[in-house]
Amino acid sequence: MEQLTEIRVRTKIPESEMEQKVGKILAESDYNVRLTGPARVMLPDGKPLLIYLPRYLNGERFEQAYDVLHPIKMSGNRGLASGAPGFTVGGRRRYKSVNSAIIGNVDPLGNTPYCRTTAWTGDHAEEFSSLFPLFMDVDRAFAEYVPDRYLAQKKRANATLPEWMVGDTVFTTMTVNNTYPTGVHKDAGDLDEGFSCLTTWRRGNYSGGHLTFPEWRVSVDLKDGDLILMDAHHWHGNTALNLMSEDAERISLVLYYRTKVADCASAEEEAHKEVMAKKRSMGETRPTSAVWNGSTTALGKIPSMDIDAMNESVSTSD
Numbered sequence: 001m002e003q004l005t006e007i008r009v010r011t012k013i014p015e016s017e018m019e020q021k022v023g024k025i026l027a028e029s030d031y032n033v034r035l036t037g038p039a040r041v042m043l044p045d046g047k048p049l050l051i052y053l054p055r056y057l058n059g060e061r062f063e064q065a066y067d068v069l070h071p072i073k074m075s076g077n078r079g080l081a082s083g084a085p086g087f088t089v090g091g092r093r094r095y096k097s098v099n100s101a102i103i104g105n106v107d108p109l110g111n112t113p114y115c116r117t118t119a120w121t122g123d124h125a126e127e128f129s130s131l132f133p134l135f136m137d138v139d140r141a142f143a144e145y146v147p148d149r150y151l152a153q154k155k156r157a158n159a160t161l162p163e164w165m166v167g168d169t170v171f172t173t174m175t176v177n178n179t180y181p182t183g184v185h186k187d188a189g190d191l192d193e194g195f196s197c198l199t200t201w202r203r204g205n206y207s208g209g210h211l212t213f214p215e216w217r218v219s220v221d222l223k224d225g226d227l228i229l230m231d232a233h234h235w236h237g238n239t240a241l242n243l244m245s246e247d248a249e250r251i252s253l254v255l256y257y258r259t260k261v262a263d264c265a266s267a268e269e270e271a272h273k274e275v276m277a278k279k280r281s282m283g284e285t286r287p288t289s290a291v292w293n294g295s296t297t298a299l300g301k302i303p304s305m306d307i308d309a310m311n312e313s314v315s316t317s318d
């Protein structure tokens with residue numbers, strides 16, 4: 001196990017100041033501690049905020065994963081075609097909808113009131129499973145460095161139908177962001193007592209994109225293969241990304257457990273729900289209020305938490 005420098009933060013910025021940063025891209029002035037070596041940052045209550053493990057992931061399987069993850073941004077061309085609003089990163093136009101994708105499995109959300117494997121995952125089953133050894137490396141780091149959170153998540157994973165877990169890990173779902181700085185947010189829909197794991201691939205030349213916890217004024221400039229284990233229920237976001245070469249690219253992969261996946265029925269039953277939902281949306285049957293075993297995600301009744309989770313599908317982490 002790597003020797004970690006343990007840091008305990010004692011103060012957070014005033015709530016009023018924090019509120020003004022929500023949703024915004026951060027600046028260098030939003031932190032005054034930048035981690036440059038292996039570290040564990042503890043909160044005043046003794047709970048971990050993050051564990052930073054530089055260059056934890058490397059070698060062939062890490063390099064190969066880039067080849068799988070890199071083209072994912074191309075799969076969302078609808079965003080460009082539909083003229084989705086873009087934004088500018090370092091003078092270049094980027095399109096929000098093509099830069100973030102969910103892979104793995106998700107619980108019922110919005111107009112998909114059934115558990116499912118995401119579209120990319122279904123269409124690229126072989127490439128997805130080629131990532132499992134890398135996911136196992138992340139799983140191992142999580143178990144080693146944050147054992148109590150890992151055990152809590154493992155317990156949930158063990159109580160979840162295996163078809164909704166990704167390989168032999170404690171993760172159900174991954175978010176892939178490509179060259180996409182996120183505004184300040186807290187993750188929604190993932191396990192409270194668990195932890196999120198995040199790694200990055202860097203290509204070309206860019207600066208910024210520092211993963212920052214503005215409330216505690218702590219930041220990390222993630223390098224290729226760095227792994228951060230973090231409590232994503234604390235405010236976090238990126239500083240602005242400045243692309244300085246044509247091939248500049250920052251891919252981040254976030255691995256987590258989606259809490260409501262624990263309630264998913266068998267793949268067969270969920271597929272049946274999907275067929276029924278599609279039929280209903282085509283007007284073949286009339287909507288009823290007591291569908292999906294009383295789940296609150298019946299059409300037209302989306303709890304606000306799920307709206308947050310849906311937003312996560314285009315704006316999750318870093």
Ligand SMILES: [Fe+2]
Nearest residue numbers: 187316317318
């Ligand atoms: Fe996040």
